C-alpha cells in the first residue's frame with residue numbers, strides 16, 4: 393500500500409478514535425454536571441420533578457417524595473394525582489400558576505401546603521419552567537420544590553409581633569385621649585385658684601391695701617398652686633416620655649424582681665415587707681420589659697398607699713407569679729394586707745381619674761391596664777378583705 397492510500401484510513405481511524413474520545417469527554421462532562429446538580433439540590437434540600445404533560449407521567453426524585461410525605465409505593469406517578477396531594481385550599485392557586493406559566497412559557501414560582509400522613513402541615517415553595525423535549529417533542533414542566541415551613545412560621549411570628557404593636561399603638565391613642573381629659577381636669581383647679589388669689593389681691597392693692605404679710609401669703613398660695621399644676625405635668629411627662637419599646641422575649645419573674653428592688657427602700661421606710669413568691673420555671677413571654685415593670689411598681693405603690701391609708705403601721709405585700717399552661721398564659725398577683733376592695737370598686741378603680749387619695753391622680757391603674765391590654769393581656773382586681781390585683785399575659789407560641 394502506498395503512503396497516500398494509508399493516509400485516509402489512518403485519518404479515519406484517528407477520526408473515530410477522536411469521536412469516541414469526544415463522546416467520553418461529553419459523557420464525563422454530563423456526569424460531572426449531574427453530580428454538581430445533585431450536590432446543589434442536596435445541599436439546598438430540594439426535590440426535583442419532571443412532568444410530561446402529554447402523558448401526565450411525573451418523575452420525582454427521592455427528596456420530592458419526602459417533601460410530599462409519600463413514597464413510590466403510595467403514589468401513582470401521575471401529575472394530576474400530585475396536584476391532588478396539595479392542600480385543597482391551595483390547589484386552584486397552583487393550577488392557575490401552572491396554566492399561566494404554560495401560556496407565557498415562562499419560569500414560574502409558587503408556594504403551597506401539603507399535609508403529611510402524620511397530620512403535620514408543611515409549606516413548600518416551587519420553581520419551574522415549561523420545556524419542550526428535543527427527542528419526541530412532548531411538552532414537559534420541570535421544576536424543584538423545597539420546604540419553607542420554618543420560614544413561614546417566622547413570617548407568622550413577625551405578623552403576630554406587628555399585630556401586637558398595632559394593638560399597643562391603638563391603646564396609646566386611647567390613653568392619649570384620657571390623658572388630655574386628665575390634663576384639663578388637673579390644670580383647671582390650680583389655674584382657677586391662682587386666678588382668684590391674684591384677682592383678689594390685685595383688687596386690694598388697687599384699693600390701696602398694701603398689707604405686706606397678706607400679700608406674701610397670697611403669693612405663697614399662688615406658688616403652691618402653680619407647683620401643683622407643674623407636678624401634674626411632670627407626672628404625665630414621665631409617662632409620655634416612655635418611647636414605645638420593642639417587644640422582646642423576657643421573663644416575668646425578672647421584672648417582678650426589678651420592681652421589688654426599686655420599691656424596697658420605700659417599703660422599708662413604711663415597715664412594709666415585700667415578699668416574692670415566684671414560680672420557678674416560667675416560660676419567656678413577648679413583652680416590653682420596662683412597661684411590665686412599671687405596672688408591677690404601680691400595683692406595689694397602690695398596695696402600700698392602701699395599707700397606709702387604712703392606718704396599718706406595717707404589713708406585707710406579696711408578689712406572686714404562676715404559669716398557667718392550660719390557658720397558655722402567665723399570671724402575676726400583687727396582694728396586700730390592706731383594707732381590700734368592695735365588689736363595686738373592683739371595676740371603678742380602672743376608670744380614669746378615679747381616686748380615693750388626697751393627692752391621687754387616678755391614672756395609675758388606667759395606664760397599667762393600657763399597658764397590659766397592649767400586650768394582649770388582662771388586668772383585674774378581686775374584691776375582698778385584702779387588696780388583690782392580678783394580670784395575665786399570653787405566652788407567645
Ligand SMILES: Nc1ncnc2c1ncn2[C@@H]1O[C@H](COP(=O)(O)OP(=O)(O)O)[C@@H](O)[C@H]1O
Pocket residue numbers: 690694695698728730731732733741746747748749751752753754755756757758779780
Ligand atoms: N391595693 C389596693 N387596695 C385598695 N384600693 C386600691 C388598691 N389599689 C388601688 N386602689 C384604689 O384604686 C384607686 C385608683 O388607683 P390608681 O389608678 O393607681 O390611682 P391613684 O393611685 O392615683 O389613686 C385608688 O385611689 C384606690 O382607691
Ligand SMILES: [Mg+2]
Pocket residue numbers: 690693694755756757
Ligand atoms: Mg396609683
